[in-house]
Amino acid sequence: MNQPRVQEKEATSRRIILDCAARLFRTEGYAATSLRRIAAASNMKSGSLYYHFASKEEIITEVLNMGVQRVHDEVWRSTAELPPDADSHTLVRTAVRAHLAALHELGDYSSANVRIYGQVPEHVRNAHKPIRIAYEDLWIALLGRCVSQGSLRGDVSRRFISTFMLGAMNASLEWGTPESGRLQQMADDMAELFLRGIMTSNQ
Amino acid sequence: MNQPRVQEKEATSRRIILDCAARLFRTEGYAATSLRRIAAASNMKSGSLYYHFASKEEIITEVLNMGVQRVHDEVWRSTAELPPDADSHTLVRTAVRAHLAALHELGDYSSANVRIYGQVPEHVRNAHKPIRIAYEDLWIALLGRCVSQGSLRGDVSRRFISTFMLGAMNASLEWGTPESGRLQQMADDMAELFLRGIMTSNQ
DNA sequence: GCTCCTGCCTATCAAGTGTTAGGTTGTTTG
């Protein structure tokens, strides 16, 4: 039962390949991951990959794009659900939670993206860039909501702050993946550091 | 004049190789950088590398180690020069400046380290780990000086804070290398965000 | 029943990989 219709086979195979590729790219790096290993992990032979993808670069491009897209959607959804007058602290904490949860739980795509973006052929990186920029703009817009409440400091540019925050959050991938209970705690701690800094508040 | 003595030749050649390797590892990634390209950049043939190094892994190991060591020394020196009773803000700002300056100016070694640490063979990574930990411990010690002044917040662990800060600073490598005037400004902005957070202080 | 198409496999290609063995300089040492 529920035997996949033949027309759907390509879509599922394609997805299996991308899943395996994302996992391998994440753990091994881009150049170190061969098409043969991706194929083996997908229960295929290397030549068969070319039925679904034109080249290795097409695979990595798709993996990169999906990685940002998922996180983008998750952060956008969670913050859009907040009431329009939600205060800045809630806004930031919600966005940080969503970003970290998506990064750590929603799969190898986002992790692979963070790790191998810098080691991918240049034109692949350029093709992927707009999606990255769109996500950064989402964060700048979030910070804009804080500005309109008069709660964001004005002496540092919003672009600097967003890059700063994304960098700090993405670096958390290097500590390993915590269980989801701890992850929530980690997200809240990080949001606290973002919001109030590392010092005691009376300093 | 000042012709290098023959006994010094090996040391300089070795250094040239490492310089080229660090630059290539940084820009191309670990697996994507072949010994032939390193050799060509060093004005050699690939076989000659084996006079100076036993393997590719020995090269990458040295590059990784030097990358952290330089930053470590620079941060240690600059903070050790401060008076013992220097306040926490000065301490953090000084360390952040030193870290970013070393990262961006002291060469491709530290940049290569940050970028390719996750993609080197596992036993290479394990062999390099102690040096990383030592540097992290230096930061934890710095934060300890803040604690003894009663100025570091107590609800988040020092290890978490140090990883947080190092991650945020290292991520700045991905924005490209600013000229050194702007870098100082960037370091001060980042230190400000660390110390007081992204919000206005009356919030 | 015949053809067509999907999805995969086999076999192979040229190019590039890390590594090694042995040779060739030119300088240093006895």
Next chain:
DNA sequence: CAAACAACCTAACACTTGATAGGCAGGAGC
């Protein structure tokens, strides 16, 4: 001058890489 050594090169090794061309099973559509 001869032996020794340092520093490099040449040529090759076994292997892996991304990619291609052609084939083959089996369900779909007429």
